[in-house]
Amino acid sequence: xxxxxxxxxxxxxxxxxxxxxxxxxxxxxxxxxxxxxxxxxxxxxxxxxxxxxxxxxxxxxxxxxxxxxxxxxxxxxxxxxxxxxxxxxxxxxxxxxxxxxxxxxxxxxxxxxxxxxxxxxxxxxxxxxxxxxxxxxxxxxxxxxxxxxxxxxxxxxxxxxxxxxxxxxxxxxxxxxxxxxxxxxxxxxxxxxxxxxxxxxxxxxxxxxxxxxxxxxxxxxxxxxxxxxxxxxxxxxxxxxxxxxxxxxxxxxxxxxxxxxxxxxxxxxxxxxxxxxxxxxxxxxxxxxxxxxxxxxxxxxx
Amino acid sequence: xxxxxxxxxxxxxxxxxxxxxxxxxxxxxxxxxxxxxxxxxxxxxxxxxxxxxxxxxxxxxxxxxxxxxxxxxxxxxxxxxxxxxxxxxxxxxxxxxxxxxxxxxxxxxxxxxxxxxxxxxxxxxxxxxxxxxxxxxxxxxxxxxxxxxxxxxxxxxxxxxxxxxxxxxxxxxxxxxxxxxxxxxxxxxxxxxxxxxxxxxxxxxxxxxxxxxxxxxxxxxxxxxxxxxxxxxxxxxxxxxxxxxxxxxxxxxxxxxxxxxxxxxxxxxxxxxxxxxxxxxxxxxxxxxxxxxxxxxxxxxxxxxxxxxxxxxxxxxxxxxxxxxxxxxxxxxxxxxxxxxxxxxxxxxxxxxxxxxxxxxxxxxxxxxxxxxxxxxxxxxxxxxxxxxxxxxxxxxxxxxxxx
Numbered sequence: 001x002x003x004x005x006x007x008x009x010x011x012x013x014x015x016x017x018x019x020x021x022x023x024x025x026x027x028x029x030x031x032x033x034x035x036x037x038x039x040x041x042x043x044x045x046x047x048x049x050x051x052x053x054x055x056x057x058x059x060x061x062x063x064x065x066x067x068x069x070x071x072x073x074x075x076x077x078x079x080x081x082x083x084x085x086x087x088x089x090x091x092x093x094x095x096x097x098x099x100x101x102x103x104x105x106x107x108x109x110x111x112x113x114x115x116x117x118x119x120x121x122x123x124x125x126x127x128x129x130x131x132x133x134x135x136x137x138x139x140x141x142x143x144x145x146x147x148x149x150x151x152x153x154x155x156x157x158x159x160x161x162x163x164x165x166x167x168x169x170x171x172x173x174x175x176x177x178x179x180x181x182x183x184x185x186x187x188x189x190x191x192x193x194x195x196x197x198x199x200x201x202x203x204x205x206x207x208x209x210x211x212x213x214x215x216x217x218x219x220x221x222x223x224x225x226x227x228x229x230x231x232x233x234x235x236x237x238x239x240x241x242x243x244x245x246x247x248x249x250x251x252x253x254x255x256x257x258x259x260x261x262x263x264x265x266x267x268x269x270x271x272x273x274x275x276x277x278x279x280x281x282x283x284x285x286x287x288x289x290x291x292x293x294x295x296x297x298x299x300x301x302x
Numbered sequence: 303x304x305x306x307x308x309x310x311x312x313x314x315x316x317x318x319x320x321x322x323x324x325x326x327x328x329x330x331x332x333x334x335x336x337x338x339x340x341x342x343x344x345x346x347x348x349x350x351x352x353x354x355x356x357x358x359x360x361x362x363x364x365x366x367x368x369x370x371x372x373x374x375x376x377x378x379x380x381x382x383x384x385x386x387x388x389x390x391x392x393x394x395x396x397x398x399x400x401x402x403x404x405x406x407x408x409x410x411x412x413x414x415x416x417x418x419x420x421x422x423x424x425x426x427x428x429x430x431x432x433x434x435x436x437x438x439x440x441x442x443x444x445x446x447x448x449x450x451x452x453x454x455x456x457x458x459x460x461x462x463x464x465x466x467x468x469x470x471x472x473x474x475x476x477x478x479x480x481x482x483x484x485x486x487x488x489x490x491x492x493x494x495x496x497x498x499x500x501x502x503x504x505x506x507x508x509x510x511x512x513x514x515x516x517x518x519x520x521x522x523x524x525x526x527x528x529x530x531x532x533x534x535x536x537x538x539x540x541x542x543x544x545x546x547x548x549x550x551x552x553x554x555x556x557x558x559x560x561x562x563x564x565x566x567x568x569x570x571x572x573x574x575x576x577x578x579x580x581x582x583x584x585x586x587x588x589x590x591x592x593x594x595x596x597x598x599x600x601x602x603x604x605x606x607x608x609x610x611x612x613x614x615x616x617x618x619x620x621x622x623x624x625x626x627x628x629x630x631x632x633x634x635x636x637x638x639x640x641x642x643x644x645x646x647x648x649x650x651x652x653x654x655x656x657x658x659x660x661x662x663x664x665x666x667x668x669x670x671x672x673x674x675x676x677x678x679x680x681x682x683x684x685x686x687x688x689x690x691x692x693x694x695x696x697x698x699x700x701x702x703x704x705x706x
Contacts, residue, residue, distance in 0.1 A: 017524075017536020019544065025351050025531050029315040029388035037385065054423060061419045065410050068451075136405035141423055142382040142397060296385035299378060300318060 039292050044144065051143035058137075058151035063158055077159035078166055080123075081115040088231055101235045103264045106174035112167055113263065114230035114255045116160060121196050121251045122221045124156035128200035129207045129217050132298055145295045146288075149204040153197060179265030188254050188261070188268070191280050195250040198283035201291040208298055228252035233259070243275055250276035250283075306395040307359030307474040307506040309380060315388035316350040316375055349375050351530045353389075357523075359474070362507040364521035364538055366514065366545050371527040373510045377401065377479050380508060396425060398473030403464035409453040413444055413463055416452055421467050434470045441492070442466035462489060469496045476500050478509045494520060514542055514608075543641060546607030550643050550662055562593045563621060563648045563657040568664045570644070580670035580688050584635040586644065588628045588663075592621035597651040602630060604642050604666060611645055612637070612687060618651060638674045638688045642666040 048055075067074055089108050092100065102110040128149040132138065135148065171177060207213045228249055229237070234256040237245050246253035253276040257268040350372045357363055365373050378384040380391055381399045406423075407416050417438055421431045439445055442462040444455070452460060478497065497520060501507045511517045517524070517538065524541030526534040528548065534541045567589040572578035586602065598621050603611030615630065647660035674686050 015536060017534050017540040017544070019534045020532060022529070022531060029313070029352070033313050033315075033388045033390075035386045035388055035390055053427075054425075057419060057422045061408065061411075061423070064415060064419065065408055068410050068412075068415075136402070137423065139378065139381075139383050139401060140399065140406050299384040 037296060039289075044292070047144050048146065051147055054141060054143045055147040055151045055154070058141075058147060059154040059158070062152060062155045066155070074162060077162040081112060081119050081163050082166055084115050084119075085112045092231075100232050102233070103259075105176050105259070105263045106170075109167070109170050109174050109176045110233070110259060110263065111231065112170055113258050114228075116163055116167060117192060117255045117258060118225055118228055118230045118251060119163065120156055120160040121192065121199075122225070123159065124153040124196045125199055125203055125221060126217060127152040127156060128204040129214055132204045132208050133211070133214070138299065145298055146201060146291055149200045149291075150197065153193075153200050157193070176263065178262050181261035181265050181267065184261040184268050185258065188257050188273075191250055191273070191277055192254040194284050195254075195276075195280040198280065198285075198287035201287035202283070205291045205294045205298075208294070208301055224249075224251075229255055243271065246272040247275040247279045250280050305359045307504065308392075308394050309357040309475060309506060309508070310392040311353055311355050311376075311380065311389070312391065313389035314350055314353040314376070314379060314386045314391060315348065316372075316379065316384070317346040317348045317387050320345050320347045348530050350379075350386075353527075353532050355525060355532065355535055357506055357508070359506055360501070360504050361523060362501050362521040363509065363523045363525060364517035364542075365508065365510045365525045365527060366512075366517060366542065367527035368549070372530045373527055374401075374479055376527070377477050377508060377510060380475075381477055393475055395474030396471070397475045397477060398424070398468055398471035399477040399479070400465065400468045401477065401479040403468055404457075404460050405464075406467075407452055407460055407464050410451060412451050413439075413448040413455070416463065417448075417467055421471070424468065424471055426471065438463075438466045438470050441469065441496070443489075458486065458489075465493060469493070469500070472500070472503070473505060475506045475508070478507065478511075480510055480512065514546070514606075518542055547641060549607045550665075561656070561658045563596065563598065564591055565589065565646060565658070565663055566591050566625070568644070570664065570666060577669050578635055578666065580638055580668060580672040581634050581636070581690065582670075584632045586630040586632075588630075588646070590621065590626045590628055590648075592623055592626065592657075594623055596621045596648075596657055598657060599649045599651050599654075600628065601647045601649075601660070602663075603645045604637065605645055605662075606640075606642060606686065609645065609660060612642075621648075635668065636688050637668045638672045638686050639668050639670040640686065642668055 066076070085108055088111055092107065100107060100110070131148045131152045132145070138145075138148070141147075203213065203217065225231070229252045234242065234245075234252065253272050257273060260266045260268055353372075353376060365376065367373050375384065377399070378401070379386050380393065381397055381401070382391075382393070406420055408419075411419065417435060418428075418431055421434075421438070422428060426434070439448055442459070442465070444459050444463055447455060447459065452463070455463070476497065494516065497507065497509075501520075507521065509517060509521055511520075521538050524534070524536065524538035524545075525532060526541050526545045533548075534544045565588050569587040570576070570578060571585045571587075573582045573584075578584045588602075590600075592598075598619050600617050600619050601614055602616075603614040605611045613636070615632075617628070617630075619626070619628065642665075644663045644666045645660060646658065646663045647656070648658035649656055672688055674688070
């Protein structure tokens, strides 16, 4: 009898489970329900703005990691362009025998300006190429995917700003003062950043599907360093090709125009600036559209 | 607009490429060449087909199924990191996902930095992180190591800190994918308690687990995925029951009966009928065929579906060539009503060579009015054993208000 007290009545199930057999499921999905993500520009921008903190925090984390694990910390941002500058200067002075037209500016200052701009483009593109491949955070953060390349480009920009301190030091050392035409610099940097973001979006999206782009990229950027008048200036390009050159290689235009304005005190060539701006807009918009197009598949392959 | 914490999965289909291998330039090239040469067969494979369900705010749902049935993909689509091929998913409110909790932790940052940075990445404001920092660290039990780089943590510590950060997000939808597989028993229990707390505060819970007992204890509703479709949806006990049955059937199909010893017939009987019931006598008769003379350890066990039995009985017996009849009597069957399975295996006594593999022999439905008492919320349910018990409650005399 004592046992009976401890026994509980089996309660009636509240509801029955629904059960489905395999043959009840159609072979293929109804085409009408196909998932299509409409791309509304305003909406996408709002979403991006909404996730600005995520972007900032991603960049912040990257900078933090970068300077935590390295012994030299912040110095690494500066070291790469400085070493490049020293190597190129020594090499050109003593061995190459090429007379670089620097319009009266000392070669280290001339070179370092180019290295800064190119260094930003190059490091931003490289890191954007890796950010969507085997990134554990991809499966955790529900922000639009472009925050990843944008954050890493922001990190590169931060590093470049740090490296700019060396330019100030060089200017003092060689007594090359910035000209008042440096007022153009923000506009030029805008073109550079716009182009970098466009390329960064393209590269990050394509690397997901084409893994060997990661190997190819450093090579292309190495070639680009020499093609983009970083080392020897735009004067080596025949004048009639320069328009096309600036259209195809906006960083080269920016590098030249930075020197023209801030170092030589000239007005920038507005035709070249215009051509570069047009191609920058094309790359930026095209890159964004391509990125958004491929975005839905990232999680499936990476 | 639906309420905060609701999840609506609407006829979702998802497919992957069959050849998810390398993505190098030459792979693309060789594929392009192949397309020209001959029509390649369908390169896609459906991983989710017509998944359709709605979860109301505050519901707790366990998603079960064998490996590769599409559970994790479904969770990723709900979490919004993966996109469906067909159909759509609508969620309301912040999603907190405990998926691969360790991978969001950065090795080169200290524990403190990880908590600060990772929690803000997952959507908390700096103020919120600061408010919860102590709780997170205390929960993870890493107070002493908080300023050490995470790469010097033990893997248990990494896991704990990853879980803690995610657990204190206070999301309106909590998605949990097999996090209980790691960590020691006491931390697992803590995680379960934390999950229960989160659901109690009104959050919706989606849980994927192979630990069916934990799933049954945590969730009220179950969804069973098999072979990329949703087989069952309903009260968790019923759904888990169906899932267990299916595992058992698969195991029975896969069981080999070609060994030197095999069971040819089995009869289960209760008291006066062929049905067995709780706390009543039970007789199991086995006809065993042996090819040679074997000194044998013969095992019989009862399980809920998985190979892990609830109890096992063993008998040393010398099997002679030909048929042997084994008769097992259990005076009181300690099982509540439900669906159980009889498993058996035979091994040589000294060398332990397998004569008959451990495999399910027959179903063992137990009838009766005895159901298990429910466990306290979110405590891992043990194997269901019916234990006869009687309680006495004596009111001790109270002498007014307690001394203070």
